[in-house]
Amino acid sequence: MQALLFDMDGVLYNSEEPIRGAADTVAWVRSREIPHLFVTNTTSRGRDALAAKLARFGIPASPDEIMTPCEAAADWLRSRGAANVALFLRSAARPAFDDLDLLPEDAESGAHYVVIGDLASAWDFATLNRAFRLLHSNPEAALIALGMTRYWKAADGISLDVAPFVVALEHAAGRKALVLGKPAAEFFQAAADRLGVPNREILMVGDDIESDIAGAQLAGMRAALMRTGKFREFDLAGSVKPDAVLDSVAELPAWWGRQ
Numbered sequence: 001m002q003a004l005l006f007d008m009d010g011v012l013y014n015s016e017e018p019i020r021g022a023a024d025t026v027a028w029v030r031s032r033e034i035p036h037l038f039v040t041n042t043t044s045r046g047r048d049a050l051a052a053k054l055a056r057f058g059i060p061a062s063p064d065e066i067m068t069p070c071e072a073a074a075d076w077l078r079s080r081g082a083a084n085v086a087l088f089l090r091s092a093a094r095p096a097f098d099d100l101d102l103l104p105e106d107a108e109s110g111a112h113y114v115v116i117g118d119l120a121s122a123w124d125f126a127t128l129n130r131a132f133r134l135l136h137s138n139p140e141a142a143l144i145a146l147g148m149t150r151y152w153k154a155a156d157g158i159s160l161d162v163a164p165f166v167v168a169l170e171h172a173a174g175r176k177a178l179v180l181g182k183p184a185a186e187f188f189q190a191a192a193d194r195l196g197v198p199n200r201e202i203l204m205v206g207d208d209i210e211s212d213i214a215g216a217q218l219a220g221m222r223a224a225l226m227r228t229g230k231f232r233e234f235d236l237a238g239s240v241k242p243d244a245v246l247d248s249v250a251e252l253p254a255w256w257g258r259q
Helices: 022-031 047-056 069-079 091-097 125-137 163-173 185-195 209-218 233-237 249-258
Strands: 003-006 036-039 085-088 113-116 142-145 151-154 157-160 202-206 222-226 244-246
Touching: 003 185, 022 249, 036 185, 069 091, 069 113, 069 185, 085 091, 085 125, 113 125, 113 163, 125 163, 142 163, 185 202, 185 209, 202 209, 209 222, 222 249, 244 249
Parallel strands: 003 036, 003 202, 085 113, 113 142, 202 222, 222 244
Antiparallel strands: 151 157
């Protein structure tokens, strides 16, 4: 192994609480000059805000070291000269799309692309129904999911993430979403390309058995599951078998040294 990908929420912190030992582990990685990136399905805030959050927990990082589905989707849309893009995102995550041709936030028709991110409590029937109307009005409109994370560990407990809303729209509109985030292989490949390291030499460190572990393994990487964040013992009973299971990211340096 030559490089690392760190999930953020559930691995380095839980919502607004740092995970013990995370800052020391990242400092160890930097001292060894191990290539690494922070990869997250968070679409509730931009990379600048995420970098500031890491800094509050003693983990200095530049925005360029963080990969989110927002940047992946915006790059994909730009590469196609996309027009008439409908965004379902919190305002803090919208700047990544500022240079694109966006529909008004109350539009119910005319979309060529419908982009679904994490709206958390801003989801209601009217909002979900507007996304459906945009898809229904144009059978050729692409449904784009910014990741397919099912749930996450919020400050007040387990909470729905983007996937349940995407699946509802897939079912109603009768089309599959293009996923531009974890667990899509394209997202992990983009991370590998940025690192300049072969996939087989990269270790993904995550707490989600599907988005982090299965996604990375399907992309040809190794993956270590942390017993933090959303981890449940039940995760180990399924068909996905992590390459390692650690109590927390604090154990990573010792485990790495044994490999």
